Amino acid sequence: MTWLVEEQPEQKQLAELFRQLIKDETILQLPGTYDGMTARIAKEVGFSALYLSGAAYTASRSLPDLGLIHSQEVAERARELNRATSLPILVDIDTGYGGALQVARAAKEMVEARVAAVQIEDQVMPKKCGHLGGKELVPIEEMQAKVKIIKEVAPSLIVVARSDAKEVEGIKKMVERANAYLSAGADLFFPEALESEEEFRYVRQKVNAPLLANMTEFGKTPYFTSKQFQDWGYQVVIYPVTALRVAAKACQAVFQEILTNGTQQSALPVMQTRHELYQTIRYHNYEQIESIQGDQEMEDKSS
Numbered sequence: 608m609t610w611l612v613e614e615q616p617e618q619k620q621l622a623e624l625f626r627q628l629i630k631d632e633t634i635l636q637l638p639g640t641y642d643g644m645t646a647r648i649a650k651e652v653g654f655s656a657l658y659l660s661g662a663a664y665t666a667s668r669s670l671p672d673l674g675l676i677h678s679q680e681v682a683e684r685a686r687e688l689n690r691a692t693s694l695p696i697l698v699d700i701d702t703g704y705g706g707a708l709q710v711a712r713a714a715k716e717m718v719e720a721r722v723a724a725v726q727i728e729d730q731v732m733p734k735k736c737g738h739l740g741g742k743e744l745v746p747i748e749e750m751q752a753k754v755k756i757i758k759e760v761a762p763s764l765i766v767v768a769r770s771d772a773k774e775v776e777g778i779k780k781m782v783e784r785a786n787a788y789l790s791a792g793a794d795l796f797f798p799e800a801l802e803s804e805e806e807f808r809y810v811r812q813k814v815n816a817p818l819l820a821n822m823t824e825f826g827k828t829p830y831f832t833s834k835q836f837q838d839w840g841y842q843v844v845i846y847p848v849t850a851l852r853v854a855a856k857a858c859q860a861v862f863q864e865i866l867t868n869g870t871q872q873s874a875l876p877v878m879q880t881r882h883e884l885y886q887t888i889r890y891h892n893y894e895q896i897e898s899i900q901g902d903q904e905m906e907d908k909s910s
């Protein structure tokens with residue numbers, strides 16, 4: 608079956624499923640999937656929910672993660688992930704792409720794209736990657752207003768409030784912000800760019816809500832396992848840019864090989880075969896739809 612013929616779960620069902628997954632004792636691991644293909648692969652491997660990262664989405668378009676995009680573009684990509692998998696998706700909507708109106712529009716478009724949850728952050732526009740220096744924050748009230756607007760426009764959307772305050776104002780102020788965002792209606796808190804087990808545990812101690820950890824590469828956070836985050840009381844862990852980085856490196860290697868040696872043959876063992884690729888994208892299921900049309904034509908001719 609494919610999204611063309613199968614019944615699609617509604618947004619509310621996907622959000623409910625996401626809520627259930629967070630309640631599970633085992634930490635929810637969200638792989639960053641930046642297109643339909645990576646989303647299918649994550650589903651095939653066995654993940655039960657996905658993350659659409661702003662950094663990976665923009666990089667896949669050869670753009671920096673600097674607030675250059677708007678909600679319609681990201682919602683379109685989220686729809687692609689949804690059609691490919693019917694899994695609950697957490698979408699990174701950065702700062703909400705502007706002020707109150709833009710946040711409202713983003714919330715509406717995400718619901719229309721059947722997104723289960725959104726992640727919004729407290730940086731000013733233009734935003735930066737959370738693991739870089741020189742970030743600036745909006746006042747607490749402004750971020751609270753954004754959370755409230757999302758809940759008003761789309762009550763069924765799960766809201767993950769992210770704070771970038773650790774580097775700017777320190778961890779104590781970060782937990783103050785966390786509690787303010789939760790009181791405005793956020794469902795989870797995402798403490799960005801923590802640097803030690805101690806800091807992860809401190810946030811757990813001070814914030815009474817489900818927590819999300821960001822296990823991105825080449826950032827400020829050391830490499831902790833999902834089991835460690837789980838033991839420290841975290842409910843969700845994201846791997847936002849992992850797939851994109853691996854795919855990019857693999858492309859570089861094979862393109863270099865073709866340029867240097869005039870053949871890609873040495874790379875065949877690290878490629879999906881034609882069969883594997885077709886399996887991933889459900890090629891034959893789409894083909895079956897064409898054969899239904901063929902059968903109909905035969906019937907029409909013989910009657």
Ligand SMILES: C[C@](O)(C(=O)O)[C@H](CC(=O)O)C(=O)O
Pocket residue numbers: 659660661662663672699735736737738821823824826847848
């Ligand atoms: C989570 C994040 O916002 C993202 O866009 O995926 C990034 C990830 C990254 O750049 O490594 C972040 O700011 O942490």
